[in-house]
Amino acid sequence: MELRGGNGAFTAGAMRFAYESVDEIRQLVPDISSDTLERTDFGSYPADAFLDDIARVTEYRADPELAGSLVSSSFATLKWMAAHGIRFGPILGRQAYQVDGRFVFWGGLTLEVVGGGVGLIDQLSAEASRMGVDIRYRHRALAVLQDGNQISGVRVRTPAGIEDLPAAAVILAAGGFQANPEWRARYLGPGWDLAKVRGTRYDTGDGIRMAIKVGAATAGNWSGCHAVAWDLNAPEFGDLAVGDGFQKHSYPLGILVNRNGHRFVDEGEDFRNYTYAKLGRAILGQPGYCAWQIFDAKVSHLLRDEYRIREVTRYRADTLEGLARMIEELDAEAFLRTVETYNRAVRQEVRFDPNVKDGRAAVGIHPPKSNWANPLDTPPYEAYAVTCGITFTFGGVRIDKEARVIDQEGAPIGGLFACGEMTGGLFYFNYPGGSGLTAGSVFGRAAGRHAAELAVAAVPASG
Numbered sequence: 001m002e003l004r005g006g007n008g009a010f011t012a013g014a015m016r017f018a019y020e021s022v023d024e025i026r027q028l029v030p031d032i033s034s035d036t037l038e039r040t041d042f043g044s045y046p047a048d049a050f051l052d053d054i055a056r057v058t059e060y061r062a063d064p065e066l067a068g069s070l071v072s073s074s075f076a077t078l079k080w081m082a083a084h085g086i087r088f089g090p091i092l093g094r095q096a097y098q099v100d101g102r103f104v105f106w107g108g109l110t111l112e113v114v115g116g117g118v119g120l121i122d123q124l125s126a127e128a129s130r131m132g133v134d135i136r137y138r139h140r141a142l143a144v145l146q147d148g149n150q151i152s153g154v155r156v157r158t159p160a161g162i163e164d165l166p167a168a169a170v171i172l173a174a175g176g177f178q179a180n181p182e183w184r185a186r187y188l189g190p191g192w193d194l195a196k197v198r199g200t201r202y203d204t205g206d207g208i209r210m211a212i213k214v215g216a217a218t219a220g221n222w223s224g225c226h227a228v229a230w231d232l233n234a235p236e237f238g239d240l241a242v243g244d245g246f247q248k249h250s251y252p253l254g255i256l257v258n259r260n261g262h263r264f265v266d267e268g269e270d271f272r273n274y275t276y277a278k279l280g281r282a283i284l285g286q287p288g289y290c291a292w293q294i295f296d297a298k299v300s301h302l303l304r305d306e307y308r309i310r311e312v313t314r315y316r317a318d319t320l321e322g323l324a325r326m327i328e329e330l331d332a333e334a335f336l337r338t339v340e341t342y343n344r345a346v347r348q349e350v351r352f353d354p355n356v357k358d359g360r361a362a363v364g365i366h367p368p369k370s371n372w373a374n375p376l377d378t379p380p381y382e383a384y385a386v387t388c389g390i391t392f393t394f395g396g397v398r399i400d401k402e403a404r405v406i407d408q409e410g411a412p413i414g415g416l417f418a419c420g421e422m423t424g425g426l427f428y429f430n431y432p433g434g435s436g437l438t439a440g441s442v443f444g445r446a447a448g449r450h451a452a453e454l455a456v457a458a459v460p461a462s463g
Contacts, residue, residue, distance in 0.1 A: 005121030010198060010199035018050045028082050055067070066399070077438070106271055150415050176205065195284060197390055200237070248384050252271075253299040254267065292330065346362045394428060419439075420440040
């Protein structure tokens with residue numbers, strides 16, 4: 001029970017949805033204060049912008065039917081969740097910097113669940129219990145059962161032994177295979193068995209395997225995944241006591257260097273929401289599977305709260321030379337040359353503004369830094385050691401927009417539904433931040449609706 005909710009409990013709780021104005025924000029956050037409204041620019045995030053973001057970051061490979069359903073149902077799904085007691089609030093500080101006394105949201109992501117991922121799971125579980133849902137812990141699903149072409153239940157292992165649970169419909173929501181190092185090495189490639197796992201240890205591909213065994217087709221980017229910059233000394237799997245605190249997402253404000261002292265990505269390519277999910281792969285490709293994020297005092301006040309937790313691998317010094325000497329694995333001389341070259345390349349005549357893609361670039365170097373470039377020249381200096389933290393895998397079971405599992409002939413498998421990270425076809429190569437929880441909710445709601453219809457239809461008529 002303490003690990004209920006799978007990967008959802010380990011998230012920060014942000015949910016991406018389409019909205020036209022602050023009126024929709026107020027519908028989802030009815031208790032938002034007038035003061036917050038006055039000092040915050042929520043902007044808008046039309047459906048077209050959401051759909052364009054999915055298409056752009058997945059290099060136009062996202063299944064158009066699934067993407068369209070996600071976008072068109074996103075606001076209605078959050079509103080339905082709010083009606084069932086899920087509380088939302090604005091993501092001030094993480095998705096909106098305060099500049100000149102005003103918060104301006106960027107990157108299309110404005111709301112999170114109160115209490116983060118744990119809060120989401122707690123609120124959902126409480127509502128499910130209130131509605132009479134029987135939640136059984138320590139029941140591991142082993143197989144999906146079939147009666148002819150129709151799903152008839154699941155086989156589970158319980159503390160008392162093996163048991164078959166009959167059902168008119170089954171919804172699989174068992175996550176991807178990110179916690180299975182053997183599958184990671186097989187499908188993602190060499191070195192991926194060494195990645196840290198951001199979330200639950202139980203997402204080992206069991207749901208995908210069970211679906212395939214009853215004829216499900218596969219879909220999506222099986223060699224791709226969501227992977228981020230994660231604290232170098234984080235444990236092998238996620239720790240709910242720390243939650244998402246091991247992530248390190250303020251890299252657009254500084255530079256990122258590898259053991260050789262070289263930069264290897266454009267830290268300011270885009271808003272963090274559109275680059276963080278592919279950064280882990282870039283870090284895993286570096287010597288020693290690690291890197292360091294470097295900041296100076298000009299931006300330290302803008303760093304997210306995760307940089308201030310007790311369990312952080314941080315170095316701090318009054319000089320760049322001193323900082324380099326503190327990091328034993330780092331080529332100090334090469335690092336200092338990198339910083340010197342980078343500092344000279346910054347277009348300091350352009351105003352720095354973290355709320356927009358400001359065009360303050362470092363040019364004439366490789367790789368360039370396209371936005372938010374500041375010379376590293378104001379002590380104290382800080383370095384944060386990071387590695388690759390895998391969130392979830394992009395390959396999985398094929399579903400349609402109604403969350404029905406599709407077989408290898410292209411037809412729905414009667415009574416079988418799937419949602420969440422174990423489905424494929426929506427994300428390729430990269431991911432717009434906050435889309436995962438929304439996708440799980442949109443397709444989970446669809447699956448629940450159709451499964452309930454089948455369950456009701458299977459009840460014999462009285463009299």
